[in-house]
Amino acid sequence: MNGKSSITIKGVKEGLVFLLDDQCDFVTLLDELHAKLDKHEQQLAGPLVHVYVKLGARQLDEEDKERIRAIIRKQGNFLVQTIESDPVAEEAADYASYRLHTVAAMVRSGQTLEHDGHLLLLGDVNPGGTVRCTGDIYIMGALRGTAHAGCAGHEEAIIAASLMKPTQLRIADIISRPPDEWASAEPWMEYAYLADGAMQMDKLTHLHHSRNKVLQAKGV
Amino acid sequence: MGEAIVVTSGKGGVGKTTTSANVGTALALLGKKVCMVDTDIGLRNLDVVMGLENRIIYDLIDVAEGRCRLNQALVKDKRFDELYMLPAAQTKDKNDISPEQVRKIIEDLKPDFDYVIIDCPAGIEQGFRNAIAGADQAIVVTTPENAAVRDADRVIGLLEKTQIAPPKLVINRIRPSMLRNGDMLEVDDICQVLAIDLIGIVPDDEVVIKAANQGEPTVMNPNSRAAIAYRNVARRILGETVPLMHLDEKSGVFRRVRKFLGMG
Numbered sequence: 001m002n003g004k005s006s007i008t009i010k011g012v013k014e015g016l017v018f019l020l021d022d023q024c025d026f027v028t029l030l031d032e033l034h035a036k037l038d039k040h041e042q043q044l045a046g047p048l049v050h051v052y053v054k055l056g057a058r059q060l061d062e063e064d065k066e067r068i069r070a071i072i073r074k075q076g077n078f079l080v081q082t083i084e085s086d087p088v089a090e091e092a093a094d095y096a097s098y099r100l101h102t103v104a105a106m107v108r109s110g111q112t113l114e115h116d117g118h119l120l121l122l123g124d125v126n127p128g129g130t131v132r133c134t135g136d137i138y139i140m141g142a143l144r145g146t147a148h149a150g151c152a153g154h155e156e157a158i159i160a161a162s163l164m165k166p167t168q169l170r171i172a173d174i175i176s177r178p179p180d181e182w183a184s185a186e187p188w189m190e191y192a193y194l195a196d197g198a199m200q201m202d203k204l205t206h207l208h209h210s211r212n213k214v215l216q217a218k219g220v
Numbered sequence: 221m222g223e224a225i226v227v228t229s230g231k232g233g234v235g236k237t238t239t240s241a242n243v244g245t246a247l248a249l250l251g252k253k254v255c256m257v258d259t260d261i262g263l264r265n266l267d268v269v270m271g272l273e274n275r276i277i278y279d280l281i282d283v284a285e286g287r288c289r290l291n292q293a294l295v296k297d298k299r300f301d302e303l304y305m306l307p308a309a310q311t312k313d314k315n316d317i318s319p320e321q322v323r324k325i326i327e328d329l330k331p332d333f334d335y336v337i338i339d340c341p342a343g344i345e346q347g348f349r350n351a352i353a354g355a356d357q358a359i360v361v362t363t364p365e366n367a368a369v370r371d372a373d374r375v376i377g378l379l380e381k382t383q384i385a386p387p388k389l390v391i392n393r394i395r396p397s398m399l400r401n402g403d404m405l406e407v408d409d410i411c412q413v414l415a416i417d418l419i420g421i422v423p424d425d426e427v428v429i430k431a432a433n434q435g436e437p438t439v440m441n442p443n444s445r446a447a448i449a450y451r452n453v454a455r456r457i458l459g460e461t462v463p464l465m466h467l468d469e470k471s472g473v474f475r476r477v478r479k480f481l482g483m484g
């Protein structure tokens with residue numbers, strides 16, 4: 001434990017918040033909780049106190065939660081209100097389930113447009129402006145600012161714009177700075193995508209090679 | 221009932237006060253009753269540019285705090301009977317007045333004037349919020365520099381969130397020679413990025429600096445290209461259709477002006 005406590009107790013307006021470390025072993029954690037409450041037995045006596053337990057990233061089943069409750073309950077005046085873990089990262093959201101949302105807007109310097117899903121923006125993104133999306137970003141207009149597609153971690157997300165002059169492009173965790181890394185002066189529409197963890201540009205007309213899942217009724 | 225127009229830019233030094241003074245004077249020249257309001261509290265300049273510094277008795281803060289009536293604080297211009305100025309306080313700062321107080325003063329001015337021109341301080345903080353509080357319309361001033369355009373864009377974004385009508389753009393300090401060589405942002409490029417209506421382009425003119433130092437608005441000098449440009453802005457505010465000035469082909473006029481000033 002190298003001397004650092006894995007339990008932090010904070011006083012808030014509603015009562016006490018127990019912040020439990022999410023890295024250490026669960027049994028160690030219980031022992032320490034035990035020790036801590038025993039040590040402070042006198043100080044913690046008094047009127048009824050509501051206790052909120054925060055587990056950080058640790059996920060516990062009902063049985064283990066009950067063990068925490070039992071330890072805290074031993075301190076007569078403590079009432080455990082909640083035992084919570086941080087919400088699970090959004091990995092759970094399925095990329096294929098994202099819906100397309102259409103917005104008509106000018107994203108100017110200092111403004112941020114955020115959306116959960118795919119976004120079709122009818123308008124420009126100016127330098128200093130940001131568009132952030134968990135899915136794809138399609139811009140019918142000029143992209144001169146920053147665009148971040150797949151911001152929840154989806155590396156298959158793409159960014160397409162009628163005029164591709166971004167300050168910075170981000171897909172998932174990859175950041176790319178034109179024109180240091182690439183420059184676009186092509187007359188056709190382009191899109192940015194990730195290939196082997198690096199930002200790539202291609203003609204938009206090539207997109208269907210990688211995304212041909214939709215059945216098309218083509219004339220014979 | 222008059223119209224209140226705020227002149228703003230975000231960035232400092234692009235010519236807000238010069239534009240306010242010249243557009244205000246040009247409107248008066250066209251026979252309108254105009255009041256210019258300086259909201260740059262603590263750093264007032266409009267009175268200096270107009271050459272009215274020595275006539276100030278009361279200021280904006282005095283009016284807001286009830287130390288004088290609005291009429292007492294108005295400074296009448298020495299050239300026009302129908303041109304007035306409400307000066308800013310020099311000893312206070314922007315936080316000594318609230319947007320509500322400014323709005324009240326502008327509302328009180330509007331019935332008596334055709335146009336109330338509000339000179340906004342640089343920045344987007346309290347001073348900016350004060351200045352735009354009572355405005356019906358906005359003029360955004362920028363210069364053909366990336367930094368100024370960026371700040372103008374930010375300010376336009378903030379203005380679009382208010383009840384003020386879509387702002388109009390003035391591009392100030394254009395140097396035709398640099399434009400020709402491609403060393404300066406093109407008017408078209410700026411308009412494309414900012415995506416608002418252009419209400420005037422003003423060439424860079426040494427006469428402007430000279431006139432400001434003499435406390436004489438440039439528009440009074442019909443030989444200056446900048447003066448004509450500011451007059452055009454005023455005419456467009458009145459609803460006239462005035463074609464944009466040709467910056468390129470009339471470089472001869474510059475030479476004539478220079479000759480007239482004894483520099484050519």
